[in-house]
Amino acid sequence: MADRRLIVIMGPSGCGKSTVARALSDALDVPMLEGDDYHPEKNLAKMASGVPLDDSDRIGWIESMLKSANYGNAPVMVVACSALTPFVQERLSNAPDFDVRFIHLNVPREELVKRMENREHFMPVSLLQSQLDTLSVPDSALTVDGLADVETITDAIISQLEH
Numbered sequence: 001m002a003d004r005r006l007i008v009i010m011g012p013s014g015c016g017k018s019t020v021a022r023a024l025s026d027a028l029d030v031p032m033l034e035g036d037d038y039h040p041e042k043n044l045a046k047m048a049s050g051v052p053l054d055d056s057d058r059i060g061w062i063e064s065m066l067k068s069a070n071y072g073n074a075p076v077m078v079v080a081c082s083a084l085t086p087f088v089q090e091r092l093s094n095a096p097d098f099d100v101r102f103i104h105l106n107v108p109r110e111e112l113v114k115r116m117e118n119r120e121h122f123m124p125v126s127l128l129q130s131q132l133d134t135l136s137v138p139d140s141a142l143t144v145d146g147l148a149d150v151e152t153i154t155d156a157i158i159s160q161l162e163h
């Protein structure tokens with residue numbers, strides 16, 4: 001088993017990845033990587049224009065995020081990354097040196113719409129359905145109720161990770 005741990009907070013747009021990853025990294029006092037920061041300009045433009053990414057668009061994004069994860073030596077890191085497809089999940093899981101745990105935030109569609117409508121972000125609400133259609137939750141993922149408040153979600157993740 002690898003000696004470094006990557007905790008990947010996954011799920012569709014608006015499920016709370018960035019918010020929960022930040023809270024978890026604060027609670028654990030470990031670094032956080034924001035997946036959105038690693039998209040090449042062409043991915044951002046594609047999503048902003050209402051066209052979903054495919055796995056060929058995701059390769060460079062994931063590689064660049066993993067490069068950043070590799071750069072530091074933190075034993076534990078939290079990553080906010082949609083990780084919708086088996087391709088992305090496998091790439092993350094196969095990252096040398098890392099033991100990867102997927103945490104899936106489960107939030108109903110109506111709430112996702114509300115959250116997306118109430119934030120400033122490059123991801124248009126029109127792409128939500130494609131996100132939901134594309135999402136494949138790995139069997140190994142820990143699914144938590146993303147409707148709970150952030151502190152409750154964070155506590156639930158920490159207690160499950162300890163098992």
Ligand SMILES: Nc1ncnc2c1ncn2[C@@H]1O[C@H](COP(=O)(O)OP(=O)(O)O)[C@@H](O)[C@H]1O
Pocket residue numbers: 011012013014015016017018019020080115116118119146147148149150153
């Ligand atoms: N547990 C929660 N309860 C209520 N609102 C939340 C919760 N988590 C996130 N939000 C809000 O929902 C919106 C989307 O959250 P965000 O973290 O950006 O999601 P994602 O990174 O998955 O797209 C933000 O406005 C955020 O403040």
Ligand SMILES: O=C(O)[C@H](O)[C@@H](O)[C@H](O)[C@H](O)COP(=O)(O)O
Pocket residue numbers: 011012013014017035036039052053058081082083084121123131
């Ligand atoms: O929180 C979000 O709105 C999304 O997670 C977004 O920030 C993410 O970068 C894209 O979802 C990546 O594209 P895919 O999810 O299609 O891989």
